[in-house]
Amino acid sequence: MLEVKELTKSFGGLIAVNRVSFKAREGGILALIGPNGAGKTTVFNLITGVSHPDEGTILFRGQRINRLQPFQIAALGISRTFQNLELFTNLTVAENVMVGAFRKSRVGFLRSVFRRPGTTKEDHSLYREAMNLLVQLGLAHYADQPAGNLPFGQQRLLEIARALATQPQILLLDEPAAGLNPNESRELAVFLRTLVNQGYTLILVEHDMETVMSLADEVVVMNFGTVLASGVPAEVQQNTEVIAAYLGDEEEEAC
Amino acid sequence: MGSKKNLLLIVIAIVVFCLPLIIESSYYMSIFIVIGLYAIVAEGLGLLMGYAGQVSFGQAAFYGLGAYAAAILATRCQWPPLLCVCIAPLLPSMVAFIIGRPILRLREHYLVLATLGFGIFVYVLFKDLGTLTGGPSGLTGIPYLNIGSLTLVTDQQYFYLVWGALGLTLFGMANLTRSPIGRVFKAIHTSERAAEAVGIDTASLKLQAFVLSAFLAGLAGALYAFWVTFISPSPFGFTSSVEFALMVVVGGLGTLWGPVLGAALIVGLTEFLRWAVPVALPNAGGEFEIIFFGIIFVLIMLFRPKGLLAIEKSSVAMSHPTTLRSTDA
Numbered sequence: 131m132l133e134v135k136e137l138t139k140s141f142g143g144l145i146a147v148n149r150v151s152f153k154a155r156e157g158g159i160l161a162l163i164g165p166n167g168a169g170k171t172t173v174f175n176l177i178t179g180v181s182h183p184d185e186g187t188i189l190f191r192g193q194r195i196n197r198l199q200p201f202q203i204a205a206l207g208i209s210r211t212f213q214n215l216e217l218f219t220n221l222t223v224a225e226n227v228m229v230g231a232f233r234k235s236r237v238g239f240l241r242s243v244f245r246r247p248g249t250t251k252e253d254h255s256l257y258r259e260a261m262n263l264l265v266q267l268g269l270a271h272y273a274d275q276p277a278g279n280l281p282f283g284q285q286r287l288l289e290i291a292r293a294l295a296t297q298p299q300i301l302l303l304d305e306p307a308a309g310l311n312p313n314e315s316r317e318l319a320v321f322l323r324t325l326v327n328q329g330y331t332l333i334l335v336e337h338d339m340e341t342v343m344s345l346a347d348e349v350v351v352m353n354f355g356t357v358l359a360s361g362v363p364a365e366v367q368q369n370t371e372v373i374a375a376y377l378g379d380e381e382e383e384a385c
Numbered sequence: 386m387g388s389k390k391n392l393l394l395i396v397i398a399i400v401v402f403c404l405p406l407i408i409e410s411s412y413y414m415s416i417f418i419v420i421g422l423y424a425i426v427a428e429g430l431g432l433l434m435g436y437a438g439q440v441s442f443g444q445a446a447f448y449g450l451g452a453y454a455a456a457i458l459a460t461r462c463q464w465p466p467l468l469c470v471c472i473a474p475l476l477p478s479m480v481a482f483i484i485g486r487p488i489l490r491l492r493e494h495y496l497v498l499a500t501l502g503f504g505i506f507v508y509v510l511f512k513d514l515g516t517l518t519g520g521p522s523g524l525t526g527i528p529y530l531n532i533g534s535l536t537l538v539t540d541q542q543y544f545y546l547v548w549g550a551l552g553l554t555l556f557g558m559a560n561l562t563r564s565p566i567g568r569v570f571k572a573i574h575t576s577e578r579a580a581e582a583v584g585i586d587t588a589s590l591k592l593q594a595f596v597l598s599a600f601l602a603g604l605a606g607a608l609y610a611f612w613v614t615f616i617s618p619s620p621f622g623f624t625s626s627v628e629f630a631l632m633v634v635v636g637g638l639g640t641l642w643g644p645v646l647g648a649a650l651i652v653g654l655t656e657f658l659r660w661a662v663p664v665a666l667p668n669a670g671g672e673f674e675i676i677f678f679g680i681i682f683v684l685i686m687l688f689r690p691k692g693l694l695a696i697e698k699s700s701v702a703m704s705h706p707t708t709l710r711s712t713d714a
């Protein structure tokens with residue numbers, strides 16, 4: 131469904147992503163793991179058009195999307211969340227999700243000038259859609275609060291709700307469980323499972339090995355911009371290089 | 386709360402309607418007409434600056450393009466004036482559409498410089514394209530506007546026309562800024578990156594805001610041309626562009642009435658100082674007016690940095706979701 135081939139990106143002298151290749155299968159969960167600075171977020175940025183690769187190809191359903199702009203890529207059905215939360219903090223929780231659903235609503239500029247606000251069918255359906263998603267993520271009772279007032283963990287969930295509002299086919303989640311307590315983490319894992327059952331494809335960056343191993347169908351391990359190992363979780367867990375480079379480190383880091 | 390707001394609107398409408406009936410001095414009448422014209426320009430610029438987050442220091446050029454287009458169509462092509470008023474704003478809109486893509490890609494002070502340069506360029510064109518624009522001495526013989534058999538001659542009539550146009554502008558802006566698009570503009574304000582990530586073509590929305598701002602400036606320009614029946618380049622220069630931007634900022638970015646208040650304040654203050662400074666300081670030159678003008682605006686920005694009408698506690702939670710929920714339940 132989504133395939134990256136030999137993706138390379140450097141910033142100045144630093145090669146942040148070095149000939150990275152992997153394939154996300156439709157309806158699967160692919161986990162991208164690796165220590166801080168490994169290049170995971172950069173891979174997400176390349177896929178979603180925030181920056182463009184120096185070399186390599188990104189294929190979505192066989193179509194090259196290397197040179198497209200972020201909004202065009204989103205329109206194709208690739209949606210993402212941000213590791214460093216990019217919520218619309220001046221809007222309410224519900225409005226954040228409504229903005230996520232805006233693209234589909236086809237509200238025109240000129241028509242908005244001549245229509246009384248709050249009376250349009252589009253606005254009602256945007257709100258209903260938003261509430262629907264907020265219920266699924268357990269955020270419904272926050273709906274009318276400013277997004278910036280949410281507790282940190284809930285802000286992460288709101289990022290997911292907003293991304294889902296675009297009705298994507300594939301969802302890229304950048305450390306969705308960071309800042310969640312173990313309970314919330316488990317609930318999130320269950321929710322991600324239901325998303326896959328509904329037909330979504332997921333790629334997620336995650337540090338918590340327990341979550342990764344229980345959730346992912348496939349794991350790609352990155353270190354210093356390169357792919358160290360990839361395969362099903364059990365396989366990767368046995369890989370000595372991975373244990374040395376990452377899993378061993380994690381004990382010390384203990385985020 | 387809604388009915389209180391409606392009441393206030395009705396009061397404002399009645400006051401505006403009565404103004405020409407009370408005021409007899411044509412000097413005061415013309416001040417109110419100018420306020421109305423500038424408020425239309427400022428409303429458009431307010432959309433661009435307060436919602437699309439883009440600065441323009443070239444708005445007087447669009448104002449001038451509207452005025453010249455209307456004047457040229459009416460005098461040289463002999464088109465009916467009302468048709469000119471409708472067609473003329475399309476010229477600045479088209480210009481904005483063409484220059485918008487490259488220019489809006491610039492950010493902050495680069496955008497300031499680019500729009501400023503554009504404004505000066507257009508101003509020079511007004512001056513140097515003599516055969517078309519009449520050069521520095523301008524274009525005369527613009528006919529009065531007529532609507533059917535009614536010819537608008539008096540300042541009172543032009544007042545109603547201009548403030549009617551301002552009323553429509555406010556109606557449109559209120560609709561737009563409270564629509565889903567208005568919400569999207571607010572979103573772009575906090576995170577353009579996130580807006581793009583949910584599939585919003587931010588460049589295109591900014592361009593549309595730019596075109597609409599140029600259209601409104603052009604409309605005000607066209608009305609101006611038929612009111613004064615004579616135009617020259619001087620009102621469309623750099624100073625006016627700065628004043629338009631000032632009106633928006635002083636009134637309050639992202640507010641509906643801010644630009645109107647800003648326009649009233651700046652026009653009113655300019656006229657007041659022109660009268661008061663010579664009275665208070667008989668020997669002072671014209672530059673003293675500018676100094677006082679500057680001091681007053683520095684004070685306003687010091688005490689109300691977000692503008693006079695801005696609500697300090699950000700604009701979170703527009704009436705929307707709540708009103709919608711009550712109908713849903």
Ligand SMILES: Nc1ncnc2c1ncn2[C@@H]1O[C@H](COP(=O)(O)OP(=O)(O)O)[C@@H](O)[C@H]1O
Nearest residue numbers: 141144146164165166167168169170171172173
């Ligand atoms: N826009 C950028 N400019 C310069 N360096 C960057 C930029 N983005 C990421 N990097 C660098 O690239 C490397 C990979 O970063 P990142 O992709 O964020 O890692 P991860 O998400 O795996 O923690 C880091 O060394 C980071 O400093």
Ligand SMILES: [Mg+2]
Nearest residue numbers: 170171172213
């Ligand atoms: Mg990262």
